[in-house]
Amino acid sequence: MVIAIAVIRPRRLPWRAWAAASMVCAGLGSALPGVAHADAEAGQAKAQVCAACHGPMGNSTSSDYPILAGQSARYIYLELRDFKEDRRSDPRMSPMAANLSREDMLDLADYFAAQKPAAMPYKADPVRVEAGRRKAAEVLCTMCHLGGFTGQNEIPRVAGQQYAYIVKQLQDFRERRRTNDAGNMTSVTKGLTDDDIMNLAAYIANLQ
Numbered sequence: 001m002v003i004a005i006a007v008i009r010p011r012r013l014p015w016r017a018w019a020a021a022s023m024v025c026a027g028l029g030s031a032l033p034g035v036a037h038a039d040a041e042a043g044q045a046k047a048q049v050c051a052a053c054h055g056p057m058g059n060s061t062s063s064d065y066p067i068l069a070g071q072s073a074r075y076i077y078l079e080l081r082d083f084k085e086d087r088r089s090d091p092r093m094s095p096m097a098a099n100l101s102r103e104d105m106l107d108l109a110d111y112f113a114a115q116k117p118a119a120m121p122y123k124a125d126p127v128r129v130e131a132g133r134r135k136a137a138e139v140l141c142t143m144c145h146l147g148g149f150t151g152q153n154e155i156p157r158v159a160g161q162q163y164a165y166i167v168k169q170l171q172d173f174r175e176r177r178r179t180n181d182a183g184n185m186t187s188v189t190k191g192l193t194d195d196d197i198m199n200l201a202a203y204i205a206n207l208q
Contacts (some may be wrong), residue, residue, distance in 0.1 A: 072151050160208050
């Protein structure tokens with residue numbers, strides 16, 4: 001559930017410090033004001049336009065668009081806000097977010113977070129999957145994304161995400177084409193090779 005603290009997230013913490021802070025905050029949602037926002041019907045109605053790209057109930061079948069089903073509500077809200085406020089840019093999403101109100105973003109975040117992610121067909125290369133597993137352990141991915149890459153709070157769920165989408169985001173962080181995460185992912189990705197990125201994407205996309 002999206003909560004007020006998300007609006008003032010610290011964007012300049014080093015990624016290890018932010019990981020620790022995220023662990024502390026993980027259980028606070030129900031104790032903070034603004035939690036009882038969810039409007040399932042409103043979110044479902046507003047999400048109809050999203051289905052053209054992100055698929056029914058947020059289960060994208062296209063490698064160009066991320067799976068939103070089961071994603072953290074806080075993460076979805078913050079990314080929509082970043083698209084709206086030009087902290088993150090995409091030729092397709094930026095115009096879509098431009099006219100969203102805060103209530104729209106909260107409703108959409110609540111709706112997609114409540115959906116069940118469907119298992120997507122992915123033909124995994126076992127060599128790359130194993131190399132990706134080792135690299136993920138080396139760079140401490142689960143410190144933020146948690147075991148199974150299920151995510152928490154503003155750290156996204158990436159397990160079972162579209163392979164090509166994962167590759168693009170990791171490359172964008174490494175090349176600083178995407179910078180709306182306080183530098184955490186830039187720090188993690190700066191030493192990754194293209195092979196490392198493809199291996200990580202194969203491993204993560206293979207998780208369910």
